[in-house]
Amino acid sequence: MTTSLPAESPSAQARATDPPADHPPQGASQGVSQDAAQGSLRRSMTSRHLVMIAMGGVIGSGLFLSSGYTISQAGPLGAVLAYLVGAFVVYLVMTCLGELACAYPVSGAFHIYASRSINPATGFTTAWLYWLTWAVALGSEFTACGLLMQRWFPSVSVWVWCVVCAAVVFTVNAISARVFGETEYWFSLIKVAAVVALIVLGGAAIFGFHPLSDQHAALPHLFENFDTPGGLFPHGLSGVMVTVLAAFYAFSGSELIGVAAGETDDPSRAVPKALRVTVIRLLVFFAGAITVIAAMIPYDKVGLDESPFVTVFTTIGIPYAPDVMNFVIITALLSAGNSGLYSCARMLFSLAEEGQAPQLLRRLNSRQIPMAALVVSMLGGLASLLSSVVAAQTVYLVLVSIAGFAAVAVWMSIAASQFFHRRAFLRAGGDVRTLPYRTPLYPVVPVLAFLLCLVSLVGVALDPAQVAALYFGVPFVAACYLYYYLRHRRRGSGTTAS
Numbered sequence: 425m426t427t428s429l430p431a432e433s434p435s436a437q438a439r440a441t442d443p444p445a446d447h448p449p450q451g452a453s454q455g456v457s458q459d460a461a462q463g464s465l466r467r468s469m470t471s472r473h474l475v476m477i478a479m480g481g482v483i484g485s486g487l488f489l490s491s492g493y494t495i496s497q498a499g500p501l502g503a504v505l506a507y508l509v510g511a512f513v514v515y516l517v518m519t520c521l522g523e524l525a526c527a528y529p530v531s532g533a534f535h536i537y538a539s540r541s542i543n544p545a546t547g548f549t550t551a552w553l554y555w556l557t558w559a560v561a562l563g564s565e566f567t568a569c570g571l572l573m574q575r576w577f578p579s580v581s582v583w584v585w586c587v588v589c590a591a592v593v594f595t596v597n598a599i600s601a602r603v604f605g606e607t608e609y610w611f612s613l614i615k616v617a618a619v620v621a622l623i624v625l626g627g628a629a630i631f632g633f634h635p636l637s638d639q640h641a642a643l644p645h646l647f648e649n650f651d652t653p654g655g656l657f658p659h660g661l662s663g664v665m666v667t668v669l670a671a672f673y674a675f676s677g678s679e680l681i682g683v684a685a686g687e688t689d690d691p692s693r694a695v696p697k698a699l700r701v702t703v704i705r706l707l708v709f710f711a712g713a714i715t716v717i718a719a720m721i722p723y724d725k726v727g728l729d730e731s732p733f734v735t736v737f738t739t740i741g742i743p744y745a746p747d748v749m750n751f752v753i754i755t756a757l758l759s760a761g762n763s764g765l766y767s768c769a770r771m772l773f774s775l776a777e778e779g780q781a782p783q784l785l786r787r788l789n790s791r792q793i794p795m796a797a798l799v800v801s802m803l804g805g806l807a808s809l810l811s812s813v814v815a816a817q818t819v820y821l822v823l824v825s826i827a828g829f830a831a832v833a834v835w836m837s838i839a840a841s842q843f844f845h846r847r848a849f850l851r852a853g854g855d856v857r858t859l860p861y862r863t864p865l866y867p868v869v870p871v872l873a874f875l876l877c878l879v880s881l882v883g884v885a886l887d888p889a890q891v892a893a894l895y896f897g898v899p900f901v902a903a904c905y906l907y908y909y910l911r912h913r914r915r916g917s918g919t920t921a922s
Contacts, residue, residue, distance in 0.1 A: 474681050474698035475705070476612035477605065477763055481677025482706060483615045484760045485568060488733055488753050490670075491717060492726035498667035499658040500650040500718035506664055507714050510671030511707040514678055516873035517835045519863045520842035521679060522699045526860040527845065529691035534683070534834060536774060537841035541848070544912070548780050549904035550837045553830035555771045555801070556900075557676075558764035560827040562805025563812055563820075565761040566590055572754050575747075586809060593761045594802050597769065600791050604766055611759035618752045619709045622733055626716035629740045636741025647719050658723065666887055672880050674710070676831035677760075678702060679838065683767045692860035761805075768801030769794055780912070822896045829884075829897025832877050839873035846870075 495503040524537045534554055539547025569589045570582035577585075596607045628634065630646060652658045681698050717732045720739060726732050731753065737745035773794035776786035785797040811819040846866050849856075856862050863869050884890045 474694060475701050476609040477766075478678045478681045478698065478702045479612045479616060479705065481680040481760065481763045481767075482675055483612070483619065483709065484677075484756045485753060486674045487619070487710065487713060488615075488749070488756055489731050490674075491714060492721070492730075492732040492735075494667045494670050494674075495714065495718050495721075495723050495726050495732075497659060497670075498663045499652055499654070499656065499723050500647075501656045502659070502664040503667055503714050503718055504711060506667035506671045507674070507710050508707075509668050510675050511703070511710060513672060513835075513873065513876050514675045514706060515703050516869050516876070517838055518678060518681075518699045518703050520839050520870050520873060521681065522696050522861045523859060523863045524838065524842055524845060525681065525695045525699075526692045529695070534679070534837065535771070535778070535780075537845070538837050539778065541841040541843075541845040542837075544778075544780075545905050545908040546837065547778070548775070548908045548912075549901055550834060551771050551775050551780070552904055553826070553901070554834050555768050555804070556823065557827040557830040557834075558768045558771075559801065559804035560808045560823045561764045562590075562593075562761055562768070562802075563808030563810075564824075565757045565764065566805070566809055567812060569754055569757045569761075572750055572757070575750050589758060589761065590802065590806065593758065593765050594798070596762055597765050597798055598793060598795065600793065604762065608759060608762050608766075611755055611762060614752060614755045615759065616705075616709070618733065618749070619713050622736060623709070623712040623716055625740055625742070626720055626736050627712075630716065630719050634740045644719060644722075649719055649722055652723060665883055666889075669880055669883050669887065669890065671710075672877075673828060673831050675706065676835075677763065678706060679834065680763055680767060683770050696861040765798070765801055765805065768804065769798040772797035772800060780908075821892065825892040825896040826900045828890070829881075829893040829900075832880055833897070833901070836874050836877045839870045839877065843867055843870040843874070 491503075494506070497503075498506055524541075528536050528540065535547035535551035537547070538550045566586040566589045567582070570585035573580070573585040574582065597604050630644070632645065650656065657664060681695060681702065717726065717736060720736045721732060726735070731749050733752075734746050734749045737749065742748070772781055772785045775781035776783055776797070785794065785800065787794065787796055789795045808820070808823055811823065842863055843866075846856075846863070849859075856866075881894065884893050
């Protein structure tokens with residue numbers, strides 16, 4: 425990985441050579457050099473790994489388990505529209521991410537974008553928001569895996585499976601970035617196969633082709649379930665609005681491409697390709713799956729008591745559907761945990777490179793893995809798991825609320841970073857034609873992405889079920905800024921390691 429922070433130089437010294445926020449980075453028009461610096465992370469992943477890492481971060485229990493709840497809240501058509509809006513916002517954010525990831529192809533790069541383009545305090549805050557998001561996710565993924573495994577092993581305690589899952593995820597991350605990428609590829613492929621099977625088989629059943637089903641008369645025809653007794657929007661536009669917010673959170677994880685850019689071979693080519701493919705696939709998979717589920721199951725009969733995938737597969741006669749989907753969902757949870765631990769470790773590593781975290785966290789082992797950052801991140805996930813058991817209504821509630829807020833806050837940071845990055849690049853006389861990837865329709869795209877994310881946070885304030893995200897998220901952001909200025913600004917450069 426090549427950054428403006430050489431491995432052999434003191435961080436404060438190197439930071440003094442970084443371009444200020446008002447100027448574009450050196451080499452922004454050609455991307456950062458591909459030569460790996462001594463003691464840097466190894467560039468061993470390809471665009472196919474990036475695509476599946478992003479897919480793995482997005483396609484998870486939210487789609488396999490909670491999609492039924494979103495349909496029940498918004499109605500069939502409302503849910504489809506909500507996910508289309510979510511996919512549109514993902515596209516806007518991903519186009520912003522593409523330009524930044526090619527300009528700064530460094531591991532754990534979200535806070536690098538914000539530090540260079542906005543200010544270091546915003547970068548510091550973005551990093552800790554994102555780290556906490558995935559640390560909380562780790563705890564919840566391990567718990568869910570343990571609960572699901574009890575379907576087959578009811579006599580084994582949940583905590584045993586939590587330990588097993590944590591050990592598997594940690595081992596995969598500790599071997600090498602290439603092994604992580606390959607494992608995530610196959611984990612994600614299983615999930616993608618399940619979604620494709622739902623779309624193809626469920627779509628065929630909608631049009632009357634369901635040879636395995638023994639309840640032909642009960643199956644809906646075409647989209648008759650969309651015409652509900654309460655009309656196309658049985659819970660009104662407010663139900664659709666709440667579902668749009670859920671869709672935003674459901675698509676979070678697609679930005680993992682930016683985290684892995686620093687360990688990707690030829691990022692100026694691989695990152696844009698991965699972004700394009702990811703957005704298209706997410707649109708097809710999410711919109712397709714939600715459409716099929718909404719068409720197959722009446723909106724007032726779909727909920728959280730059973731995965732809608734199980735309901736659809738059972739309805740069309742797929743044998744062993746509950747067991748198959750139990751395996752797929754466990755795979756989805758392991759995949760999310762795998763990506764989450766990777767993201768946490770790289771974020772801490774990147775913070776340490778910037779001098780905003782203890783320098784121990786930037787040390788690499790012989791396999792170029794930031795092992796100290798990996799261990800600290802795993803401990804954070806286990807602490808989240810413990811708090812979910814002993815302090816579910818206090819500490820864990822705060823952590824989950826901040827994590828939910830952080831997902832949209834990070835997207836806003838990406839959009840704002842691209843806006844200021846391009847503006848500084850143009851002011852310095854840069855030619856956008858030399859950029860390896862450029863966000864289209866500047867400044868409309870970053871501004872629109874930022875505003876839509878901001879509107880979603882306003883919507884959170886109007887939803888009693890989600891308003892805790894603001895109660896705890898906004899003070900957490902304020903505390904990060906305050907800590908940064910008190911801890912770093914008084915030291916002069918603002919980059920002395922903690």
